[in-house]
Amino acid sequence: MGEEVKLLGLKRSPYSCRVEIALKVKGIEYEFIEEDLSNKSPMLLEYNSVHKKVPVLVHNGRAIAESLVILEYIDETWKDTPILPRDPYDRAMARFWVKFIDEKALHPSIDCTHSVYKACTTQDEEVIEEAYGDVEFLETELNDKRFFSGESIGLVNIVVNFVGLWLGVIQEVRGVELLNKEKFPKLCGWVDEFLGSSIVRESLPSRE
Amino acid sequence: MGVKFGPVLYIVPGDICSSTCFLTFPGFLCPSISCVSVTVTMAEEVVLLDFWPSMFGMRARLALAEKGIQYEYKEEDLVGGKSQLLLKMNPVQKKIPVLIHNGIPVSESLIVVQYIDEAWSERYQLLPSDPYQRARARFWADFIDKKVWTSGHQVRSSKGAEQEAAKVEFMDSLKLLEGELGDKPYFGGQNFGFLDIAFIPFYGWFHTYETFGNFSIEASCPKLIAWAKRCMERESVLKTLPQQHKIYDFVLHVNKMFGLH
Numbered sequence: 001m002g003e004e005v006k007l008l009g010l011k012r013s014p015y016s017c018r019v020e021i022a023l024k025v026k027g028i029e030y031e032f033i034e035e036d037l038s039n040k041s042p043m044l045l046e047y048n049s050v051h052k053k054v055p056v057l058v059h060n061g062r063a064i065a066e067s068l069v070i071l072e073y074i075d076e077t078w079k080d081t082p083i084l085p086r087d088p089y090d091r092a093m094a095r096f097w098v099k100f101i102d103e104k105a106l107h108p109s110i111d112c113t114h115s116v117y118k119a120c121t122t123q124d125e126e127v128i129e130e131a132y133g134d135v136e137f138l139e140t141e142l143n144d145k146r147f148f149s150g151e152s153i154g155l156v157n158i159v160v161n162f163v164g165l166w167l168g169v170i171q172e173v174r175g176v177e178l179l180n181k182e183k184f185p186k187l188c189g190w191v192d193e194f195l196g197s198s199i200v201r202e203s204l205p206s207r208e
Numbered sequence: 209m210g211v212k213f214g215p216v217l218y219i220v221p222g223d224i225c226s227s228t229c230f231l232t233f234p235g236f237l238c239p240s241i242s243c244v245s246v247t248v249t250m251a252e253e254v255v256l257l258d259f260w261p262s263m264f265g266m267r268a269r270l271a272l273a274e275k276g277i278q279y280e281y282k283e284e285d286l287v288g289g290k291s292q293l294l295l296k297m298n299p300v301q302k303k304i305p306v307l308i309h310n311g312i313p314v315s316e317s318l319i320v321v322q323y324i325d326e327a328w329s330e331r332y333q334l335l336p337s338d339p340y341q342r343a344r345a346r347f348w349a350d351f352i353d354k355k356v357w358t359s360g361h362q363v364r365s366s367k368g369a370e371q372e373a374a375k376v377e378f379m380d381s382l383k384l385l386e387g388e389l390g391d392k393p394y395f396g397g398q399n400f401g402f403l404d405i406a407f408i409p410f411y412g413w414f415h416t417y418e419t420f421g422n423f424s425i426e427a428s429c430p431k432l433i434a435w436a437k438r439c440m441e442r443e444s445v446l447k448t449l450p451q452q453h454k455i456y457d458f459v460l461h462v463n464k465m466f467g468l469h
């Protein structure tokens with residue numbers, strides 16, 4: 001009996017997409033089950049009884065929840081095409097930046113600074129300043145590398161897919177320009193490269 | 209080329225030392241090959257920037273203790289003002305704990321603990337070896353940060369209906385953790401591990417939560433308290449965790465300083 005891999009997810013969720021990208025990068029066959037969050041399936045409620053959220057990876061009947069936990073599990077279980085670097089310090093840095101992205105850009109539900117998200121929905125000068133500061137950190141970290149953490153698509157890049165796609169959409173919709181080419185040339189260059197990769201293009205939803 | 213005696217070995221210019229010379233001492237002149245091996249003891253330099261009541265800092269201290277790693281502890285006065293070193297070593301978050309290993313900083317407590325586990329992988333293993341068990345440990349550690357810490361913080365800093373709601377969430381979270389523990393001696397199974405390290409620092413704060421919230425954790429989660437007491441029998445935990453009343457006194461002191469209730 002082959003490996004049975006299912007992913008309970010949501011096409012428009014950046015958390016769900018990052019898992020899909022990881023599975024595709026590793027060449028893992030999986031069944032995608034689209035969840036309706038207004039009407040959660042019994043399967044979701046059973047597999048993620050704690051948070052009742054997507055994504056949930058089910059591998060041979062065992063469920064793993066929380067996207068970053070899933071990404072590490074995938075990397076440790078299917079060892080080809082590593083997502084995380086090998087060196088302990090580089091791994092610590094990758095985990096740090098991933099956490100930074102999630103806290104600063106993606107978590108409207110947690111009462112901590114989700115500055116980038118907030119900046120796209122506010123006119124408040126201070127908030128926008130803070131967001132610029134945070135994006136600045138990313139710009140510095142990217143430096144002159146093609147992707148975060150080197151040449152290949154790794155953990156940080158997969159997580160930062162948010163910046164690539166969603167931020168663009170939010171910016172358009174809200175009429176706010178946070179990520180402009182003048183201030184952050186490297187990050188914008190990265191966005192173009194990343195979205196250019198075919199694996200990423202397959203996994204991300206269309207801008208609509 | 210040469211053999212190791214201590215962490216670093218330098219060969220004085222010229223000759224290559226035979227690899228069988230594993231008994232080389234500093235300044236020892238090998239009779240068979242003319243070389244002098246000089247050992248420079250460049251010990252691993254490990255510094256921890258921390259704040260004594262912080263449960264996140266305690267996680268780093270516990271991991272270092274379990275691995276038997278020598279380090280220099282540097283107390284940050286988070287109430288008085290952050291040091292230049294902290295701001296330099298963690299410019300992004302400006303928070304403790306920060307582990308500085310041979311001059312290079314690592315921050316975020318769970319990331320620090322995993323780093324310690326991986327950098328000193330030959331010593332006592334903190335995370336289980338099976339990927340699924342590792343995923344479970346990480347999941348519940350993340351749960352502790354998202355649910356237990358947040359609601360616990362609310363319990364001790366809010367009043368009225370807000371506090372009551374926080375108490376419910378706090379106890380529900382603890383019950384879920386108790387379920388995950390089951391009948392195992394530790395969250396790590398037979399061995400004290402990553403998730404035990406992630407959670408046991410909160411035990412130091414239980415008295416504070418109970419007093420501010422006026423409730424008993426043991427009444428609802430006796431197995432958790434039994435687990436905590438079992439952990440307290442470990443030398444690393446006994447030496448690391450401050451006494452519960454000290455944390456409580458600290459919180460009262462800070463509240464008074466900032467004119468909080």
